[in-house]
Amino acid sequence: MFRSPKGETEYPVAEPEDDAPKAPMWTERWGLxxxxxxxxxxxxxxxxxxxxxxxxxxxxxxxRTW
Known part of the structure; x- marks a missing residue:
């Protein structure tokens, strides 16, 4: 395990689209x-x-026995 080759793979991270609408603010309120x-x-x-x-x-x- 310690001698195995180390990979340098980059993992894609999701990004919003350019024309995507913003999420409503009430969905971001944790207190609610x-x-x-x-x-x-x-x-x-x-x-x-x-x-x-x-x-x-x-x-x-x-x-009740009787």
């Missing part, structure tokens, strides 16, 4: 995306977790 992420996660997880905590029985229901 993080707030949206937290809102979606809250909608998905808060209600089921609160329901599991509020309606959690202390154990399995007892077995």
């Amino acid at each position: 995306w993080m707030a949206l992420l937290l809102a979606v996660m809250a909608m998905a997880y808060v209600v089921p977790i609160v329901d599991m905590i509020m309606n959690a029985p202390p154990g399995s229901p007892p077995i």
